[in-house]
Amino acid sequence: MNRANPAQPEPLLSVDDLRVQFATEDGLVHAVDGVSFDLRPGEILGIVGESGSGKSVTAQTLMGLTRSPNASITGSVRFHGSDLVTATEEQLQSIRGREISMIFQDPMTSLNPVYRVGAQIIEQIEAHRDIPDGEAKERATELLASVGIPNAKERVDDYPYEFSGGMRQRAMIAMALALEPRILIADEPTTALDVTIQAQIMALIQRLNEERGLAVILITHDLGVIAEVAATLGPGAEDRTDRQERFEELIDRFEATEDPIRHQMATVMTSFVAGLFVGEDEWEEIRDNLDLERWFRLPKSHERRIHGRRHAGVRIVIEGATLVHALDAHAAHPEPYSVEDLLPYRTAQEPPCQTEALNRRKVMRKARSKKTRSALLADLERRYRESPPS
Amino acid sequence: MEGMGRFIIRRLIGMIAVLFAISVLVFLIFNVIPNSDPALRIGGKNANQQLIDRINKDWGFNDPLPEQYVTLMKKTFTGDLVSYQNQRNVIDQIKKGIPVTFSLCIGAAIIWFLLGVVFGYLSAIKAGRATDRALTILALIGISLPVFWLGEMLLYYVANKAGLFPVGDYVKFTEDPLQWVNHLILPWFTLAILYIGFYSRLLRSNMLDVMDEDYVRTARAKGLPERQVRLKHVLRNSLIPIITLFGLDFGAVIGGGAILTETVYNLPGVGLYAGQAVASLDLPPLIAVTLFGAFFIVLLNTIVDVVYAYLDPRIRLGTQAA
Numbered sequence: 001m002n003r004a005n006p007a008q009p010e011p012l013l014s015v016d017d018l019r020v021q022f023a024t025e026d027g028l029v030h031a032v033d034g035v036s037f038d039l040r041p042g043e044i045l046g047i048v049g050e051s052g053s054g055k056s057v058t059a060q061t062l063m064g065l066t067r068s069p070n071a072s073i074t075g076s077v078r079f080h081g082s083d084l085v086t087a088t089e090e091q092l093q094s095i096r097g098r099e100i101s102m103i104f105q106d107p108m109t110s111l112n113p114v115y116r117v118g119a120q121i122i123e124q125i126e127a128h129r130d131i132p133d134g135e136a137k138e139r140a141t142e143l144l145a146s147v148g149i150p151n152a153k154e155r156v157d158d159y160p161y162e163f164s165g166g167m168r169q170r171a172m173i174a175m176a177l178a179l180e181p182r183i184l185i186a187d188e189p190t191t192a193l194d195v196t197i198q199a200q201i202m203a204l205i206q207r208l209n210e211e212r213g214l215a216v217i218l219i220t221h222d223l224g225v226i227a228e229v230a231a232t233l234g235p236g237a238e239d240r241t242d243r244q245e246r247f248e249e250l251i252d253r254f255e256a257t258e259d260p261i262r263h264q265m266a267t268v269m270t271s272f273v274a275g276l277f278v279g280e281d282e283w284e285e286i287r288d289n290l291d292l293e294r295w296f297r298l299p300k301s302h303e304r305r306i307h308g309r310r311h312a313g314v315r316i317v318i319e320g321a322t323l324v325h326a327l328d329a330h331a332a333h334p335e336p337y338s339v340e341d342l343l344p345y346r347t348a349q350e351p352p353c354q355t356e357a358l359n360r361r362k363v364m365r366k367a368r369s370k371k372t373r374s375a376l377l378a379d380l381e382r383r384y385r386e387s388p389p390s
Numbered sequence: 391m392e393g394m395g396r397f398i399i400r401r402l403i404g405m406i407a408v409l410f411a412i413s414v415l416v417f418l419i420f421n422v423i424p425n426s427d428p429a430l431r432i433g434g435k436n437a438n439q440q441l442i443d444r445i446n447k448d449w450g451f452n453d454p455l456p457e458q459y460v461t462l463m464k465k466t467f468t469g470d471l472v473s474y475q476n477q478r479n480v481i482d483q484i485k486k487g488i489p490v491t492f493s494l495c496i497g498a499a500i501i502w503f504l505l506g507v508v509f510g511y512l513s514a515i516k517a518g519r520a521t522d523r524a525l526t527i528l529a530l531i532g533i534s535l536p537v538f539w540l541g542e543m544l545l546y547y548v549a550n551k552a553g554l555f556p557v558g559d560y561v562k563f564t565e566d567p568l569q570w571v572n573h574l575i576l577p578w579f580t581l582a583i584l585y586i587g588f589y590s591r592l593l594r595s596n597m598l599d600v601m602d603e604d605y606v607r608t609a610r611a612k613g614l615p616e617r618q619v620r621l622k623h624v625l626r627n628s629l630i631p632i633i634t635l636f637g638l639d640f641g642a643v644i645g646g647g648a649i650l651t652e653t654v655y656n657l658p659g660v661g662l663y664a665g666q667a668v669a670s671l672d673l674p675p676l677i678a679v680t681l682f683g684a685f686f687i688v689l690l691n692t693i694v695d696v697v698y699a700y701l702d703p704r705i706r707l708g709t710q711a712a
Binding site for chain 1: 603604605607608609610611612613614615616618622623626627630701702703704
C-alpha cells in the first residue's frame with residue numbers, strides 16, 4: 001500500500017479499450033465495447049450499469065473466464081507487467097484465486113453442492129500452495145471465522161446446503177481471500193441476498209478494504225449498493241441543504257430527457273456522482289455545462305478525480321465511458337452522507353431486461369453444443385427412459 | 391446413522407410388498423390365459439382324461455386359487471418348487487444359472503459403465519468438434535443395433551470366420567479363468583454396446599449442463615487447473631444421475647434383461663431359463679424367475695439410493711419414501 005504518496009499511486013490493474021465479442025447464431029454480440037479504467041491499490045472501483053450492459057462480462061474477462069472459441073477479446077488488461085488478455089492459460093491459473101479473486105452474484109449456486117465448504121476453501125489454497133491438509137484446514141477455519149461465520153470449527157465441515165444465503169456469500173468471500181489476493185472482484189455480491197444481509201456483506205467487503213488495503217472492483221446494477229459504500233467512505237465537502245438542492249435540480253434536468261433508460265439511470269447516477277460529492281467550483285462547472293451526451297460518452301481525458309489524503313474512492317464506469325469520480329474518503333465533513341436521500345432511486349428489483357440478458361447469455365453459452373444436442377437425441381433419450389430396452 | 395437403519399427397514403418392507411404383488415399378478419395372469427392348464431403339461435401328450443383328473447387332484451389344481459397360491463409360494467421358499475413341464479427342481483435350475491448370468495451381467499456392466507463414462511467425458515470436453523461428432527455417430531449406431539442381430543453378426547464374423555473367439559457356450563471361472571474371459575468377451579460387448587451408447591450420450595449432455603453451472607465458474611476462478619475442474623467438479627456432479635440409471639439398468643439386466651444375449655450365445659443363465667419357461671408357459675419357473683428379477687431390481691434400487699445419498703449430500707435417506 002502506497003499511502004505515503006497518495007497523490008497518484010501506480011495502478012494495480014489497468015484496463016485499456018477492452019472489447020469482448022461473442023459469435024452467436026444470431027450474429028456478433030458486442031458484450032463489452034471499449035472499456036478503460038485503472039484500479040489503484042486500496043481503491044474500491046464501482047462498475048455500474050444497466051443489466052446486460054456487459055459489467056459481468058467485463059469482470060470475468062479480467063480473469064480470462066470468458067475465453068472460448070466463440071469469443072473475441074481485444075484491448076489490454078495490464079496486471080503486474082503482464083497482459084491478461086494475451087496471457088497463457090497457465091499464467092492465468094496462477095493469478096486466479098491468488099492475485100485476483102472473484103465472488104459472484106448468486107451464492108446459492110456458486111458453491112459446489114457435493115463438497116464440504118471447508119474442502120472447497122482448502123482446494124483453493126492447495127491449488128496454489130504446497131501445504132499439508134491439516135494446515136490448510138486450519139487456515140480455512142480461520143478464514144471462515146474472520147468473515148463472521150459463528151462456530152467456524154464445526155461449520156467448516158458443513159455442506160453448502162447447510163449454510164444460509166448470507167453465510168454462503170461469506171464463505172465465498174472467505175474462499176476468495178484465502179490467499180490474500182490484491183484484488184477482489186465482487187460481481188453483484190449482494191443482489192441475490194435480502195436487504196439486511198446485503199448491508200452485512202457490504203460492510204464486510206469495506207472492512208477488508210480498509211483493514212487489508214484490498215482493492216475491490218464492485219459491480220452492481222444497484223445504485224443503492226454504491227450509495228452505501230460511498231456513504232461509509234465519506235461525504236463530500238458540501239452540507240446537506242446544498243446536496244438536496246443539487247439533487248433536485250439534476251433530477252429536473254434529466255427528467256426532461258427522452259430516452260427512458262438513459263433517463264432513469266442518468267437521473268440517479270449523475271446526480272449522485274456528480275452532484276453530491278464535488279466541490280463548489282466543480283459543481284458550478286457541471287451545472288453550467290450539463291450535457292447528457294457528454295456525460296455518457298465522456299472521453300477518457302475528461303475523467304475527473306479528486307484525491308484526498310487517503311486514496312480510497314468510488315468511481316463509476318458506465319458502458320465503456322469512464323464516468324467520473326474518486327471520493328475523498330476522509331473529508332472533513334463530520335456528518336456521514338445519508339443513504340436515505342438516494343433510496344427512492346434505488347433499483348429495488350432488477351429491471352425486466354435482466355431476464356432477457358440472462359437468457360441471451362445462456363443461449364450464447366449453449367450455442368457451442370446446440371447442433372449436436374439435436375431433437376433426435378432428446379427424443380431417443382425420452383423413449384429410453386420410458387421403456388428401457390431388454 | 392439412525393436414518394439409515396430406518397431406511398433399510400422400510401425398504402425391506404417395501405421389497406416384500408413388491409415381491410408379493412408381483413407373484414400374485416403372475417399367478418393370476420397365468421390362470422386366466424388360455425392353454426395354460428398345468429395338468430396337460432404334467433400328463434404329457436398322450437394323457438387321457440382319467441390321468442388329467444388324477445393329476446389335478448394330486449397336484450391340487452382343483453383347489454381354490456388362494457390356496458393354490460399359498461402352496462406354490464410355500465414350495466418356492468422351501469426350495470421344493472418343481473417345473474410342470476419336466477418335473478425338475480426350479481430353484482436348482484436357477485441356482486445353476488446364477489453364476490452364468492452374473493458373469494455375463496457384471497462383466498458387461500463394468501464395460502458399459504467405464505466406456506460410457508470415458509466416451510461421454512471425451513464427447514463433452516470436445517463438444518462440437520470432430521471427436522464429439524465421431525463419438526455421437528458411434529453412440530447412435532450402438533443404440534440402434536439390436537442385440538440379436540449384433541450377437542449373430544459377431545458370432546458369425548468374429549467368432550466363426552475370423553476364429554478370434556469361441557462360438558458361444560460357457561466355461562466356469564473356477565475351471566479356467568482365461569477361457570471364462572475368452573468365452574464371455576463377445577457376449578459382454580454385445581450386451582454392453584447399447585448401454586455404452588446411452589450412457590455416453592447422457593453423460594455428455596449432463597456434463598454440458600453442469601459446465602454452465604456457477605460453481606464450475608467458481609472452480610475456474612479459484613485458479614484450479616482445467617483438468618481438475620473437469621474431473622472434480624464437472625464429472626463428479628454429472629455422474630450422479632448416471633449412477634442412478636446404472637443401478638436400475640444393472641438390476642434389470644440381471645433380472646432377465648440379458649435373455650437375448652444368453653440365447654444368442656447359448657449361455658445357460660437365468661435369462662435363457664426364463665425364456666424357455668415363457669415359451670412353454672410353465673408357471674413355477676415363471677414365478678420363480680420373476681421373483682428373482684424383481685428382487686434384484688428392488689435390491690439395486692435400494693443400493694442406488696444409498697449410494698445416491700453418499701454422492702449428493704443434500705439427499706437424506708430418512709426423509710425419502712420407501
